[in-house]
Amino acid sequence: MKIIEANETHLEIVAELFDGYRVFYKQKSDIEGATTFIKERMQAQESIIFLAYDNEKAVGFTQLFPIFSSVSMERSYLLNDLYVLPECRGKQIGASLLRHAQAFIIKKGYKGLALE
Numbered sequence: 001m002k003i004i005e006a007n008e009t010h011l012e013i014v015a016e017l018f019d020g021y022r023v024f025y026k027q028k029s030d031i032e033g034a035t036t037f038i039k040e041r042m043q044a045q046e047s048i049i050f051l052a053y054d055n056e057k058a059v060g061f062t063q064l065f066p067i068f069s070s071v072s073m074e075r076s077y078l079l080n081d082l083y084v085l086p087e088c089r090g091k092q093i094g095a096s097l098l099r100h101a102q103a104f105i106i107k108k109g110y111k112g113l114a115l116e
Contacts, residue, residue: 001093003100006049006061007042013058014038014049021061021083048077050100052084052093060084062097064104067114074111077101 006014015035023029041047041063052060063081068074079101084093105113 001052001054001059001091001096003050003052003096006051008039010049010051010058011035011039011042014051014061017051017058017061017083017085018063018081020085021081024083048104050097050104052097054088054091054093059088060093060097062101064101064113069111072111076111076114077105078114078116080116 004010012035015031015038018038019029019031019034022034038049042049046065048064050062050064051058060083061081062079062083064077064079067076067078069076079098082094082097084091084097102113
């Protein structure tokens with residue numbers, strides 16, 4: 001398995017996973033809306049998205065949103081979305097995405113990672 005940071009070249013892949021994530025949470029499938037939402041986040045640099053690949057197939061993602069601590073005056077991130085394809089669950093992909101996000105936060109020197 002490998003994990004990469006997604007960019008606009010991965011838009012279609014991320015949008016499909018994001019749509020699956022929303023359907024998991026009982027939302028109606030809306031691939032057009034998912035594509036628009038992800039594209040807007042990418043273009044405005046409002047989130048960081050990591051994609052997990054298993055045998056060259058995208059099997060999961062996580063999306064982090066920037067937040068700030070007023071008290072410490074430091075940047076943190078909120079891990080709001082984490083999704084793994086149903087047929088790929090039980091392979092530690094979600095745990096790997098979480099560890100990758102934590103390593104990213106540490107490497108950047110940010111205050112922390114909050115989970116929602």
